[in-house]
Amino acid sequence: EAGVAQSPRYKIIEKRQSVAFWCNPISGHATLYWYQQILGQGPKLLIQFQNNGVVDDSQLPKDRFSAERLKGVDSTLKIQPAKLEDSAVYLCASSTPLAGDYNEQFFGPGTRLTVL
């Protein structure tokens, strides 16, 4: 079974530029998550999709970040314009919406963003 795919793996941009990240979840996983992991910290949830609908985007800086999952499969996360503090690893994860309290998330390799 293929895992969660992300691209690009690395990106270096200057502040005020725009950048986009792509994620393809595990086949059949209806739930998709984007996390931001700043160096030395644990990942922080940015947005959660259930199929093509947003479940939780309460921690997404909506003035500069946007995300979409138009067909309920792959997803794109965009930052426009980027700030120095956006330098981080952006992780995508997916899971199946199983009943009960078992719902394991599977993570992709991440995209490391450096903003200069």
Add this chain to the structure above:
Amino acid sequence: KQEVTQIPAALSVPEGENLVLNCSFTDSAIYNLQWFRQDPGKGLTSLLLIQSSQREQTSGRLNASLDKSSGRSTLYIAASQPGDSATYLCAVRTGANNLFFGTGTRLTVIP
């Protein structure tokens, strides 16, 4: 708001030693707790998942325990190997299906 703390932040041990990593969380109303491994420049690999109704889970040389009432979990690694060197993250899942992560423990196993 849920807060997850991991102690110690970094740990170095000689190969072959047994070790314990600690995780604590402030809100005991969790659905489950996961331990992850993260290698430099890589994503997260799930090691163990403990459901809220369970006390422990084992996989090979790894054993994770959960005391939900006291807000604590431990990850026990037996007979450590240099290949175990990585950052270990714990995360708790709340009812909203959010995972709240700790800041991790960076483990170095010295050959």
